[in-house]
Amino acid sequence: DTEVTQTPKHLVMGMTNKKSLKCEQHMGHRAMYWYKQKAKKPPELMFVYSYEKLSINESVPSRFSPECPNSSLLNLHLHALQPEDSALYLCASSQVPRAGGGDEQFFGPGTRLTVL
């Protein structure tokens, strides 16, 4: 299985709502990532988990809260978002980066989020 799955595919939420995005992979990867992507732009890294521990937080506002319940699952909890947070949210996984390289990331299809 070489697939990363994400749910939901689309999400519309108000600024006072709380929602969660989910990501799952069964490739045995121990690194998982959240990215935000605006239209026609490259993805922007938000968070990295390595061996289920948060290893990188790219100064993301606290209204985004990641969680890694186990090695296959990654969640992104959303609360009090702003309209400018509307974007495609992508999850990815990879082998834990090592000195030798070859650490390609495998992406899910994304959740298209609209904040009203």
Added chain:
Amino acid sequence: GNSVTQMEGPVTLSEEAFLTINCTYTATGYPSLFWYVQYPGEGLQLLLKATKADDKGSNKGFEATYRKETTSFHLEKGSVQVSDSAVYFCALSNAGNNRKLIWGLGTSLAVNP
């Protein structure tokens, strides 16, 4: 620091035309290089990769060769199809920056029948 520069689009070609999308990079050491493709309304798919100088990555008729002397990783395809219409991103990963992916700005390709 590490950076990736790719040719600006959009690129518009007729079916069966030859495609080149230029990508050059700046990095210390020996980065890994990638091409990702994003079809309309979808996530990113790894198209091909190369991890050392003179490696050639290939997939689905696309090729790119890791040229350390010119710090380039240009994407080529001999005969494009309408189904190749997508945005193409060049990226690098380097031990010096926690192996985070550094992305080019993307090149939009439209192939007309």
